[in-house]
Amino acid sequence: MARSAAQNLTAGGRLANTKRLVLWSVVLVQVCFIACIWLLQSNHNQLQLQSTSNKNRLELDVGRVHFVQQARQAKKSLASSHCQRSENINRYQQDFFQMKIDRMNRSADYAMPAYMDMDLAPTLWCYSEGTLNESRQGRNSVDYLLAQPQCLCASGWHGRDCGQPEIIWRALMTHSRASKRGGNEAPLKLHEASSTSLKRLYYILNLGAWEHINMELLELQLRTLIKVVDIFLIYYYVRDSKDRLKRRTLERQLDAIPIPSYLLYQCEGGQNPGNCSGAATYSYFRHQLWARCGVQMQPTDLLLYGNGGTVYAPAALKYLKYFATDVLPLRFRVKHNVYGFYWQHPQLARLDGVISSLVHLHNAQLDPQRLERQATYTLGDLNHFGGWSCELCMPPEQIVQMLTAKETGNSPHIRMPNETRSSRIDADYIQQLIGAGILLDGHTTLQRLRQQSEKYYAPPTALLYSSQFGQFLVNLYDTNTLDDVQEDED
Structure with a gap:
């Protein structure tokens, strides 16, 4: 009986072990199954992530190409508007140079001041155009015990930095005397030039009717x-509103110069060019x-307004850009030339054009x-001009075309070649007037210049x-002048 009980106990133990083995096998199979599912899911996620990454990269490349295309289109649009290819507003480093003190230029009688040895001397910037060459002898031969160093000015230039041209210097003296007598406001408020106080200069150039534009003088x-x-x-005006060829022709010539930045306005004035008023063109620009x-115009910016027959002196304009904080309206007294710079009108000069700070344009209704x-103020006198006015400086054929045009009702009295009814003005007659120095009225004699x-x-x-x-x-129509030119060349 004891043996039977032992056998039953042994059989029960084997059955229990078998059950445990089966259970562990089931658990192991489940774990393997779960692991397989996890691996499959992980592989699927990796493939999906890779596909998404490729798609995003493709979209990014497409977006980048689209961005480049937009940039190119914007660049093309900017070029067609001729805006800000380069500006002169920040040319301080090109127009001024820092004066260097020659430490070897010491006097045997006394030593240099302490502030010079300690590099405490104030920085002095000289205007390049008005200052003599840096390498010129005696440039730094200054008594530093008595005076601060200053730039050595060339003839016709004034100021500590040699940035004041003769025309400005004389204008300031004239207005200073007038203000002391009458208590008038000075036309210019000045400050020291620096690279931080810069302003723009806009030039509104009225070319008049298209038929009267002289391309050489414009250039x-x-x-x-x-x-x-x-x-x-x-800007200029045309009679035919459908004519676009003139604008493209002028744009090609302007791009060939090339000028820094410009805007072009073809004003369609019809039969009355006066419809293109100054206020309308300013508003358009x-x-x-x-x-x-x-570009946003600022009140401190300068506005220059002139016509197609006047060339303004750049030295005076550049001075106003650098040294003037406020400019009251100034007219230019310019040299009055006729046909070319070789003939001068008996009146010698004329008032033409205006420059002012933009803040004062509101007083003139824009x-x-x-x-x-x-x-009321002028810039220039009979000895120092603010520019050159070149009246009728165009080929004889263009002068004839201008005189015969219908819109020249305000032209001066014209004297015909003779008193006959069949008399007419042609290019040969204009050439005779230019060669002899006679105005179109037939009796005003021009002064010859050399x-x-x-x-x-x-x-x-x-x-x-x-x-x-x-x-x-x-003067191409004066035989004496041509002979002189030929002798000079020989």
Whole structure:
């Protein structure tokens, strides 16, 4: 019986072990099954993540290409508007240089001041155009015990930094005497030039009717002020509102110069060019500067308004940009030339154009033409001109076309070649007047000018590019002048 009980106990133990083995096997199978499911799910997630990454990368590449295309389109649009390809507002480093004290230039009688040895001397910036060459002997031979160092000015330049041209210096003296006598306000409020107090100069250039534009004179105007004016605002008027070819022709010529930045306005004045008023053109340019160029005019910025026949002196304009905080409306007394810079009108000079701080334009109802009429101060005198007015400086054929046009009712009295009814003005007759120095009225005699004896014979740009602007410098219809030129070349 005891043996039977032992056998039953052994059989029960085996059964229990078998049950445990089966249970552990089931658990192991479940764990393996769960592991397989987890691996499959992990692999699926990895494939999905890789697919999403590729898709995002593709979208990013597409977006990048789209961004580049937008940038190129914006660049193309900017180029078509001719805005801010470069500006002259920040040319301080090019126009001024820092004066260097020569430490070897010591006197044997006394030592340099302590502030010079300790590098405590105030920084002095000299205006490059008005200062003699840095390497010139005696430049730094200054008695430092008695005076601070100063720039060595060239002839016709004034001020501690040699930035004040003769025309400005004389204008300031004239207005100073007038203000002391009458108590009038000074036309200029000045400060020391610095790289932090900069302003823009806008030039509204009224070319008049398209038929009367002289492209060579226009190029001379632009090249003369190409390093002074920040944005040229050029407009003219046409009679045919559907004519777009003129605008494209002028744009190609302007791009060939090239000028820094400009806006072009073709005013469709119809039969009455007076419809293109100064207020309307200023409003148009102001809106276009903001809409197409992103430029906001500031009250301290300068506005120059002139016509297609006047070349303004760049030295005076650059001085106003650097040294003037407020400019009351100033008219320019310019040299009155006729046919070219070789003939001068008996009146010698004329008032033309205006420059002012933009804040004063509100007093003229935002009309530059009204601002010119209201200006009471002048810049320049009979010995130092603020520019050159070149009346009838165009080919004889273009003068004939201008005289025969219907819109020239305000032209001066014209004398016909003879008293016959069949008499008419042609290019040969105009050439005779130019060669002899006779005005179109037939009796006013012009004064002959020679480059060798005239300080302000012509704009420096015309003299620098004499081969390009020779028709303004030499009378091509005067045999005596041509003989003199031939002798000089020989």
